[in-house]
Amino acid sequence: MSDQEYDRRRIFIICSMALFTIAVSMSLGASVAADLKSSFLDPIDFTTSATMIGEILGIIFLGFSVTLFAVSPFMDVIGMGRAITAAATLIIVGNAILVFADVIASGENIYWALWGGMLLKGIAWGFVEAAINPATASLYPEDKTHKLNVLHAWWPGGLIVGGLSGIAVSSMGLNWQVAISLIFIPAFAFLILNIGVKFPKTESSELDVSFGDMIGEIFKRPSFFIWFGAMFLTAASELAPGQWVDLALTHTVGMPGILLLVYVSGIMFVARHFAGPIAHKISPVGLLWVSSLLTCVGLYMLSVADSPITGLVAATIWGAGVCFIWPTMLASAAERYPRGGAWTIGLIGSAGALSTYFVLPLLGAAYDKAKLEAAGGAEAFAAMAEGSPEQIDTLIYAAEKSFQTVALLPIALLFIFGGIWYNDRRVAKKSAATAVSE
Numbered sequence: 001m002s003d004q005e006y007d008r009r010r011i012f013i014i015c016s017m018a019l020f021t022i023a024v025s026m027s028l029g030a031s032v033a034a035d036l037k038s039s040f041l042d043p044i045d046f047t048t049s050a051t052m053i054g055e056i057l058g059i060i061f062l063g064f065s066v067t068l069f070a071v072s073p074f075m076d077v078i079g080m081g082r083a084i085t086a087a088a089t090l091i092i093v094g095n096a097i098l099v100f101a102d103v104i105a106s107g108e109n110i111y112w113a114l115w116g117g118m119l120l121k122g123i124a125w126g127f128v129e130a131a132i133n134p135a136t137a138s139l140y141p142e143d144k145t146h147k148l149n150v151l152h153a154w155w156p157g158g159l160i161v162g163g164l165s166g167i168a169v170s171s172m173g174l175n176w177q178v179a180i181s182l183i184f185i186p187a188f189a190f191l192i193l194n195i196g197v198k199f200p201k202t203e204s205s206e207l208d209v210s211f212g213d214m215i216g217e218i219f220k221r222p223s224f225f226i227w228f229g230a231m232f233l234t235a236a237s238e239l240a241p242g243q244w245v246d247l248a249l250t251h252t253v254g255m256p257g258i259l260l261l262v263y264v265s266g267i268m269f270v271a272r273h274f275a276g277p278i279a280h281k282i283s284p285v286g287l288l289w290v291s292s293l294l295t296c297v298g299l300y301m302l303s304v305a306d307s308p309i310t311g312l313v314a315a316t317i318w319g320a321g322v323c324f325i326w327p328t329m330l331a332s333a334a335e336r337y338p339r340g341g342a343w344t345i346g347l348i349g350s351a352g353a354l355s356t357y358f359v360l361p362l363l364g365a366a367y368d369k370a371k372l373e374a375a376g377g378a379e380a381f382a383a384m385a386e387g388s389p390e391q392i393d394t395l396i397y398a399a400e401k402s403f404q405t406v407a408l409l410p411i412a413l414l415f416i417f418g419g420i421w422y423n424d425r426r427v428a429k430k431s432a433a434t435a436v437s438e
Contacts, residue, residue, distance in 0.1 A: 005198075005200075006139065006198060006199070006200050007197065007198075008139050008140075010193075010197060011135060011139060011197060011199060011200075012136065012139065012147075012151070013193070014084065014190055014193055014194050014197060015084075015131070015132035015135055015136060015151055016151055016154040017154075017186065017189065017190035017193065018084055018087060018088070018128045018131075018132055018190050019128060019129075019132060019151065019152065019154045019155055019158065020154040020155075020157055020158040020161075020186060021088075021091060021158065021183065021186040021187050021189075021190060022087075022091070022121075022124065022125045022128055022155075022158065023154065023155045023156070023157065023158025023159050023162065024158040024159075024161050024162035024165070024182070024183055024186060025091060025095060025121055025158075025162070025183045026060070026121075026125075026158070026159065026162065026242075027158060027159040027160075027161070027162025027163045027166065027258075027261065027262075027265075028162045028165065028166050028179050028180055028182065028183060029057065029060070029098075029118070029121070029180075030057070030162075030163075030242070030258065030261065031162065031163055031166030031167070031170075031179065031258045032166065032176040032179055032180065033053055033057060035175075035176040036053060036056070036114060036176070037049050037050065037052075037053045039176075040101070040102070040110045040111070040114065041053055041111065044107075044108050044110075044111060046381075046382065047368065047372065047378045047381075048368060049368075050364040050365075050367045050368045050371070050398075051361060051364040051365050051367075051368050052111060052364070053364060054360045054361040054362075054363055054364025054365070054367075055115070055360070055361050055364070056111070056114050056115050056118050057118065057360050058356065058357045058358070058359075058360035058361050059115055059118045059119050059122060059357070060118045060119070060121050060122035060125065060357075061122060061353040061354065061355075061356040061357035061360070062119070062122060062353070062354065062357040063118075063119045063120070063121070063122025063123040063125070063126060064122040064123070064125040064126045064129070064349075064350075064353035065122075065126070065349075065350045065351075065352075065353035065354035065357060066123075066126070066350075067122070067123045067125075067126025067127060067130065068126040068129055068130050068346045068349050068350040068353065069346060069347065069350040071083065071126060071127060071130040071346070072130045072134075072342045072343050072345065072346025072347070072350075073211070073214065073215060073342065073343045073346070075130055075131065075134060075202055075342040075346075076201055076202055076205050076342075079199065080131040080132075080134070080135050080199035080200075081131075081194060081197055081198070081199045083127045083128075083130055083131040084127065084128065084131050084132075084190070084194050085191065085194055086124075086127050087124040087125070087127035087128045087131075088124075088187050088188070088190060088191035088194070089124075089191070090120050090121070090123050090124035090127070091120075091121060091124040091183065091187045092184060092187050092188070093120055094117045094118070094119070094120030094121040094123075094124060095117065095121065095180055095181070095183050095184065095187075096117075097113060097116060097117030097120065098113075098114060098117040098118070098180050099177045099180050099181055101113040101114050101117065122353075125353075126353075129346075129349045130342065130346055130349075131199075132151065133148065133151075133330055133334075133342075133345045133346075133349065134202045134341060134342035134345055134346075135199055135200060136148055136151050137202075137331075137334045137345065138200040138201065138202055139200060143276065144331045144334050144335055145275060145276060145279045145284055145327075145328060145331040145332075145335070146275055146276025146279075148327040148328075148330055148331045148334075149272040149273070149275030149276065149324060149327040149328065149331070150272060150273055150275075151327065152272060152326060152327035152330075153268070153269050153270075153272035153273055154269075155268070155326075156264070156265035156266070156267075156268035156269040156272070157265070157269045159242070159261060159262065159265035160262050160265045160266055160269065162182075162183075163258045163259070163261055163262035163265070164262055165179060165182050166179045166258060167256065167258060167259070167262075169182075202341040202342040204338070204339055204340065204341025204342065204343070205341065209339045209341065213339060214339065214340055214341050214343050215343060217337055217339045217340040217343070217344065218337065218340055218343075218344065218347065221337060223336075224333070224336075224337055224340075224344070224347075226416065226420070227329070227332065227333055227336075227348060228347060228348065228351050229351075229416075230329070230413060230416050230417070231329055231348050231349075231351040231352045231355070232351050232352070232354070232355040233355070233409050233410065233412055233413050233416075234288075234292070234325045234326070234329060234352065234410075234413060235326070235351070235352030235353065235355045235356050236355045236356060236358075236359040236406060236409050237292075237295045237296075237299065237321075237322060237325075237406065237409050237410045237413075238295070238322035238325055238326060241299060241302070241318070241403065241406055242261055242264075253305050253306070253307060253308055253310070253311030254306075254307055254308050254311075255308045255311065260302075260311055260312070260315040263312065263315055263316075263319070264315050264316075264318060264319035264322075265319075267316065267319035267320060267323060268319060268322070268323045271320070271323045271324070272323060272324065272327065275287070275324050275327070275328065278324070279324075279328065283421065283424065284328050284331060284332045284335070285332065285417055285420050285421045285424060286421050287324055287328055288324075288325065288328055288329070288332070288413075288417045289413075289414065289417040289418055289421055291320075291321050291322065291323065291324050291325050291328075292321065292325075292410045292413035292414050292417055293321070293410075293414060294317055294318070294320050294321030295318060295321030295322050295325070295410045295413075296321070296407060296410035296411055296413075296414070297317050297321070298314055298315070298316075298317035298318025298319070298320070298321050298322075299318055299403060299406060299407035299410065300403075300404065300407040301313065301314030301317060301318070302314040302315065302318055302403050302407075303399075303400050303401075303403035303404040303407055304400060306396075321410075326352065329348055329352070330345055330348055330349065333345055333347075333348045359406065362405070363402045363405065363406060364402075366398075366401055366402045366405045367398045367399070367401070367402040368398075369401075370397055370398040370400075370401035370402065371394055371395065371397075371398040374393070374394040374397040374398065375394045381394065
């Protein structure tokens with residue numbers, strides 16, 4: 001394809017803005033999670049309110065996963081431009097439901113209003129990822145790892161803007177509905193920018209791969225399922241803690257937990273622009289192994305951080321770890337299984353989202369269990385004064401336990417990526433030796 005046929009620069013800007021908007025929405029959602037919990041869920045049942053907010057935050061990832069899974073194989077039929085238009089519309093509607101949740105519903109039904117609004121946001125995210133990743137892979141086939149990392153630098157960019165916006169709104173004494181409403185600005189912006197733009201076909205279409213062959217690609221090459229399983233663990237190590245960090249760590253580190261997320265996002269935004277040279281030097285799978293090691297160490301350190309300084313140190317290590325994982329996983333799948341096209345990339349992204357859907361409620365359940373265990377039961381916790389040292393100590397203990405649970409996940413990745421890295425090097429040496437002998 002030629003630059004004359006497709007406006008690569010404009011398409012890449014639209015893709016970046018779409019992902020940026022989703023990230024802003026996610027960050028604002030994380031920043032108001034405590035408000036949603038205290039305003040709506042604690043009155044319903046304070047003993048399981050953390051589990052409920054975990055379910056509400058987690059449904060975004062189920063909507064994302066199912067949409068990405070269902071839409072990706074038909075991206076050439078749907079059209080990338082239409083998918084992005086649908087995403088913008090759903091972001092606007094989903095966030096509007098959150099803003100007016102207490103108008104739409106009352107009592108226990110507010111839970112379902114929040115749940116439904118988050119679900120629409122997740123579906124919007126699925127449409128975005130189903131379009132932008134194969135679009136970038138098609139526009140830059142010679143530089144997938146680097147360009148996908150640059151594209152996904154706008155994910156942490158959005159987290160930064162969303163997190164700081166949430167903090168600013170709170171510091172001005174405005175309610176959380178104002179914070180959520182900010183998302184309408186970038187959503188309308190990329191909706192308008194997308195009008196009339198011609199998008200490319202997917203790589204599998206460019207390679208003239210039939211729909212049946214694209215679907216069958218992963219079954220003909222079962223090694224794909226190793227990458228699919230690995231994505232479950234990588235996403236659970238990045239996205240789930242990112243949504244949980246404000247609610248869980250604010251009391252433990254002595255600063256708003258969302259600031260740690262903003263700080264980590266800053267690391268990711270800068271570093272992802274340099275992914276290409278790093279991956280070229282040690283290989284994409286080598287980069288994933290190093291990332292997994294740092295992620296494991298960083299998550300455990302976050303679970304025991306007890307001051308702003310230790311929180312920042314732990315967040316730095318965790319941020320360096322998760323920085324390259326998501327886009328490099330997508331790029332690795334696209335490079336190793338190109339005939340799978342958008343379907344391959346979509347399945348990898350779907351696995352990551354589905355993982356987070358399961359992990360967030362588990363984090364909430366672990367938090368609730370530890371909270372009641374430290375307090376000595378539900379009645380004892382209910383008797384604690386809001387903001388009392390006794391209550392804060394209890395919540396600190398619960399936060400530590402919930403983060404220690406998720407810190408175990410990256411350990412398995414060290415063995416998975418280590419094995420793939422070793423096998424790649426072995427095959428490369430064998431091929432080089434064969435070439436020399438010939």
